[in-house]
Amino acid sequence: MSMFSSFTKVAAGFLMSASIVAAAVPAIAADYTKDNPMKVALVLHGTLGDKSFFDDAAEGMKAAEADLPVSVKIIELGYDRSKWEAGLADAADSGYDVIIAGTFDMTGYITELSPQYPDVKFIDFDDTPDFSKCECKNVLGVQYTTAAAGYLAGYAAAKISKSGTLGTILGMEFPTVTDFKTGFDQGAKAANPNVNILNAVAGAFNDPAKGKEIALAQINQGADVVFPIAGGTGIGSLQAVKDSGKLAVGVDSDQATIFAGSDPAQAEVIFTSVLKKVGNSLHQALKATIDGTAPYGTRQLLGIKDNAVGIAKNQWYEKLVPADVRAEVDAIEQKIISGEIVVATDMK
Amino acid sequence: MMDIFLTVFSATFFVTIIRTTTPLLLATLGGLVADLSGALNVALEGMMLIGCLTAVIVSVYAPWYVAVLAGLGVGGLLGAMMAFFAYRLKADIILVGFAVNILAAGGTVFALALATGGDKGTSINLQSQAIPAVDLSFLSAIPGIGPILTAFLSGHSVLSWLAAFLVFAVWYFLFRTPWGLWLRGVGEYPGAPEAAGIPVAKVRTWSLVVSGALAGLGGAQLAMFNYVGFTRDMTAGRGFIALGAVLLGARHPVGALLAALLFGTFEAFAVVLPGLFNWMPAELIRMIPFVVTIAALVLFSIRAQRALAMRGVK
Amino acid sequence: MALLEAIGIGKTYPGGVVANDGVNLVIEPGEVHAVVGENGAGKSTLMKILFGIEQPNAGRLVLDGKDVSFAGPRAAIDAGIGMVFQHFSLVPSFAVYENVVMGSEPRQGIRFDRKRAIAEVQALSDKFRLKVDPLPPVSSLPVGQQQRVEILKALYRNARILILDEPTAVLAPQEVQELFVAIRSLVAQGKTVIFIAHKLPEVLEISDRITVMRQGKTVGQVKSSEVTEKSLAALMVGREVTLRVDRKPTDQSKRVAEVRGLRVVNARGTEVVAGLDLNVHAGEIVGLVGVEGNGQAETLEAIAGLKPIAAGDITLSGEAINGLPVLDRRGRGLASIPEDRISEGLATGATVAENLVSTKLTDRRFVRSGLLDLKAIRDNATKLIAEHSIRVGGPGYTVGTLSGGNMQKVVVARELSEQPKLLLVNQPTRGVDLGATQFIWRTITDARDKGAAVLLSSADLSELLALSDRLLVLYRGRLVAAFLNTPDLTPETLGTYMLGLSTQTAEDMKPALR
C-alpha cells in the first residue's frame, strides 16, 4: 500500500510540474535558450528503426537539438491505429510547444486537436490539412514534390539499365507513395522511350520476405534496376537485388549510407536513393518557428530547390553511374529548378 | 496468358515455391507431431516468430548453424513451456497456445528493441547471417539434362533439403519406430499407453517440444533465408496456415508435405501474379491461402460425411 | 513365503475420501486369489496401488520378501505384475500385435521390429491357448478377444502376477468358462492370478483363496473351499442381503411399443442391428440379453432417437415415431436411462436442479415463453432429492460432487419423475453399490407396476433375471431366442444363445413373443 501511495505522490508531482510548464508557455519566440528550450515532441505513428522515413525525421531532430534551443522527445505510438489519436492527444496535453506528426494518417487528428490546443504548434509533414476547411492557424503543412527527385532517379536508372526493364515495388497505393513512381516513370521514359517498367503492389510495408520474393520475380522477368517504395517490405527487395547482383534505388533516406556499416555488400548495389529529406525540412521548420518566420496556417510544398527532396550523390553514385550520365542528371536537375522541365506530380 | 505459362513452368518459379514452402512445411510437420499426440498446437505462429528473432540475434554472434540450432532450441523450449502449463497445471492447451502467440507478438518487438538498442521495426542494424544455399551447379556437367537439373535443384536452402528429409524422418519416426507408436497411441487413447507403462506425460511433453522445435526451425528458415533479418510480425500468419495444412494433409507427413506445397505455391503465385495481373487486387490475392484452407476443411469434412453416408449411416 | 504382500495399506484421496484403510493382502505363488467386495469397498484402489498407478499414504508392499514401491505402472510391470482393466486399455486403430507390444517393443536399432513382434505375439497366443490373431485392428474384435489381447499384453511383459479387474463383467457365461480355462492354463504354467469380482458363484468356482474387503478395509481371508455363497455375501456387506424384488401382477394386454424390421449400421459400416422385431407391453419388463456389442445398446438408442436407423419402423402407442426428434419422442411418454451416466446421462458440471429439468425444457411448469422459472426448478429438485433420498447438499450443488450411486439416482429421478409410457434402461446399476442397486431396481419395478412398458438391457444376467418378465436374446443384431422369465430359466441356457451356439426356431420363440 505504501508503495502505491508513493507512486501517487510521484504522479501528482509529475502532473503539477507539467501543468506549470503548460501554463508558462512563453508566447515570444526569443525566450528560448539552451536552458529554457522549446519543447518539441516528434510523434511517430509507428516505431523507429524503419531505416527510412521515421528514422530520417529522428535524425533531423538530433540535428535540431545540436544547433537550436530545442529539446525533443520522440514518441513512438506503434502500429496499433486505435492508439494513434490518443497518443497525439496525450502529447498535445503534455506541455510541448511544438508537436510534429506526419502523413495523412495523422492529419485528421491534427485537424481535430489543433483548435483545442491553440497555444501548441503543430507541424504536419508529408501531408497537409485542408486550410480552407479547418481552424488550423497553428498548423504548418509540409509536403514534398518527390516526383521531381524520382524523375532524376528514373532517368539515371533507365540510362544504366542494360536490359531496358526496370521494376518498381509499392508498399501500398497512395499519393505519397505513388508520387515517387510517377516521377520515376517520367524520368525513365525521358531517358529511354522504350523502357519497360514492371510494377507490383506488396500491400504491406512490413513484409520483407514478400518484398524479396517480388523483387526476385521482377528480376526474373528481366528487371536489372529495382526501385522499392515500400518501407520494411522494400528492405527485403533490396536484399533480393543484392543476392542477384542487380542494382537498386533506395527510398526516403540515403539507404546505401545506412547499410554501409552493417551490410557493405548491400550498400554496393544501391546506386542512389530518392531522398525525401524529412529530417532536414523539419529541422528548417523548427528553426523558422524559433525565428518566428514559419508560415503557420499554410502549407509549404517543398521541392529540389528547397533542398527537401533530391537524389543521393554519394560514393556509390560516383562509382556505379558513369560520369556522362551524372552530368546529364545534373543538367536535368537545373532544368527542373529553373522550371524548364515540369514533372507531373500526384501531390495536389 | 503465355506469360503465366512461362513463369509458372520456369525453374525460378519452382525455386520460389520451394523457398516459400520450406518454412511452412517445417511448421506443418511441427503441427502434425503435436496433433498426433493429441494437442492442437495453435502456438505455431508464436513459436515461429520467436524462432525467427532468436536465429537472427544468435547469427550475429555465432555461425549460421548455431543460429539455426538456437531457433530450433527456443521453439523446443516454448513447447516444453506449453506442456508444463497444459499438462502439469491443467490449463487448456488452446488458451496456452494463444498465450504463447501473444507473448511472441509483444515479446519479440521488446527483445528486438533491447538487442538493437531501440529499433522496434527491423533488425537491419544487426549483421545477421544467412543460411547457405546448396550449390549443385556441378550437375550441369551432366550432358543433356544437366543444366535443367542445376536450374531446378541448385540454390535451395540447406533447410529445404533438411525439410524434405524431415518429411521422411517424421514418417519413419511415427510409423516405424517404437516412439512413434507411443506418440500415436497417446494421441488416440492415452489410457492404453499409460497402462502399458509408457510415460504418457513425457511423450506428450516431448511431442510439444519437437513440435516447437520444428516450428522454430521454420522460423530460422524464414529469417535466415527467405529474408535475412527480422521484422516485427514477419511470420504474417504462416503458423496458422500451417495449422490448416496439418488438417488438410490428413494428419500424415506426406499429406503435410502436399498441403504445405499447395500453400507455398499460392504464396509464390501471390508474388508473381501482381507482376502479371495488375488488375488483381493484392488483398484478394493475400486471401487465397485462407480461403483455400477453409475450402479444404469443408471439402474434407464433406468427404468424411459422404463416406459415412455411403455406408448407410446418416 | 508369500509372493506378494500388502501390509497396512492406506490411501486417502485429495478430496478426503478414504479409499483404503489398513488393507492387508497375502498372495501365494501359483494361486488364483480373488478379492471381493461391494462397489466402493476399495478393491480398485488397492489394485491401482499394486500396479503403481496410485501411491499409498501408508503401509508397504512386499514382493519376494523384499520391500518394494512402485512409482508408476512401468515399475510394477518391471517387477512382473500385469493388469487387465475392466475397461480395456487398447488403442482402437492399432493392430493386436501393436497393442500387445506397445511399451516393450522388439527393436532393431531405432526401428520397431514388426516382424518379430508379430511372431512373438503369435507364439505367446499359441502357448497359452488364447487364440488371438495378431494382425487385425483391435476395434474389429469382439469383447472377449479384446480381453485376451489385454492378457497377452501382460504375458508379453513376463508378468508373473496377473491382476484381472472384474474380467467377467463383460462376458457371456460361455466366454467366462473359456476365460477360466485360460486362467487355469496360466496357473498351470506357473503364473499367479489376482481376480477381482463381485459375482460370488464365479469367485467360488475359479479361486483358491478369497480376500474380502468392506469399506476400505480387509475383513477377512478365506479358502474358497471353506465358504458358501451366502456366508461370503454376509462377510462382504456385513449383513445378510437378499437382492430380490417383488413384482406385482400387472395387466400386460396393452401393446405400448412396436419395433419392426429395425436395422442399424455403425460408423464403420457394419450392421449392428439386423432386422429386429419386438413388442413391449404396458406393465412388463422385457430384458434384452446378449454379450455386449450385439446390438442391445443400439436398439435402445434407435428407439430413443439418438441413433439414425437404416431401415425399420418404430411405433409408440400406435403412432410411428421413426423420424421424430428426441424431444418429441420424450413428449409422447418415452424415458430413457442411458448406459453411461457420466458421459451421457448427466452434465456433471451443471447443478443437480439443472440436471433434473434438462429433459423438460418444453414443460410449461419450468419454462414459459422461453424463460426459466427458477423457483419451480428448485422446488422440483428439492422434491425429487427427498423422494429418491439423493445424498447431496442441496439443489445448487454440481452433480460432479456426488458419488456414482447418487449420480445414478439423479438420472433415475429425472427419468421417472413422471410415469413414462415406455422406459428404456441400459445398465442401470453398473458401478453402483448394493444399497443403491436395490433402490434403483425398486424404482424401475415400481414404474412397471404402475403400467410402464420397460425395455431393459444389462450385462448382468442376474439383474435381467431378477427384473424381467420376458427375455429376448440378441446375437449379432438378430433375435435368436425368446423366453418367459420362469424360475427354471438359468444363465447357462441364456448363454448358449448369447454366444450364437444355438438358435430357437420361430415356433420355439412364439410363446414369449407377444
Add this chain to the structure above:
Amino acid sequence: MSNVPAIDKSIRFKAFRQEVTRSVGALVIALAVTTVIVFLTSKAPLDALTQLFTAPAAKTRTIGLWVDDIAKLTLTGLAFSLVFQARQFAMGVQGQVYIGAIAASFVVLSPIGTTPFGLAAGVLAAMAAGAFYGFLPGIAKAKLGANEIVSSLMLNYIAIELCNFLVRTSLPLPQAGVLTTVDFPEQSVLPALVANTRIDLGLIFAIVAVLVVWFALYRTSWGLKLRLVGHNARFAEYSGIKSTFIMVSAMTASGALGGLLGAVFVQGQTWGKLTVQFEGGLAFEGILVAIVARSRPLAVPIVAIFYAYLRQGASLMNVRTDVPAEVIGVVTAIIILLVSSSFSVNFVSKLFRRAPAAAAVQSAAK
C-alpha cells in the same frame, strides 16, 4: 467453463471468492513481472511505473480512453464468453468486428446514414453481418464437423483483407489512396456521453449487452440448454436438446456481439469512420477477459475495468516514458497462462510437486 451453480448462493459465493483470489493472485504475479521488466529496461523505472499505475485515472481525457476500452473489452469478452460457455473454441470475434464495421460503414455512408435512423441502421447492419460471420464456422462445424478454431481463424484473416480491399476500392475516401473513409454523417455517429471524450453510447450498449447475455444464459431455457451443451454435448443430445442448433445459435449470437463491437468501433467517437486495421488487436484480448471472468457475463465488465486500466496505463507509459507498450503483451500472456491453469496462490509449492500420476488410467479403469 462455468461450474458455478446458478442457484445455491453459499456455494456461488465460495466459488466466487476462490476465483477472485486466483485472478488477483495472477494479476499480482503479472504485475510483479512487469515491475521487474520495467526496472531492467527503463532508465527511470519509478516514473514508468507511476505512469502505468496512475496515468489512466489522472485526467478526464485519459479516463475517457479507459472507459472506452472498458466498453469495448466488455463486448469482446462477452462474445468470447458465449462461445466458451457452449464449449466452442471459436476465435472469430476479430473477423466479426471487421465484418460488422464494414456493414455499418456501407449503411451509414449510404443515403440512410444522413437520416435519423442512420445510427440504428448501422448498428443493426453490423450485428446482422457479425451474426452471419459467426454463423459460418458454426454451421460448418455442426453440419460437417469442420474444426471451428481453424475455420474461425481463417475467417479473421479474410475479414481483415476484405476491409483493406473495400476501404481502398468501394467506399468514399477523403482523398485518393488514403486508407480511411470519409467521416460518417453526424446522425450516424454514436453521441458522446461526456463531451470531448471517447465515452459514447457504446458504453450503454456494453452495459445492456452484459445484462442481456446474463439474462439469456441464466434465465432462459436457451441459456440453460447452451450451458448443458457446454457441459456435456452428448448428454444434451440425449435430453432432446438439439446441441447443434444451440451451438450454431451461440456462435451466431456471439457473432452479433462481435458485429456490435465493430459498429461501436467505427460509429463511435474513437473513429467515426472506417479505417484499415482499426481495432488494433483488441478483439482478441476478449479471450483474456473471458478466461479471467470464467465466461460469466456479470464478471466480464469487472475484469474489463481492471484490464482496460492496465492496457491504457501501458500505452501511456509507452508514450511518456522509455518503456515500450509491448511489455503489456508479456503481462497478458502471463495472466492467461496463470488464470487458465489450475494455478493457485500456493503456486510455488505446486511447481515442485510431482506430476499427478496416471490420471488417464484412472479414467480408463473407472
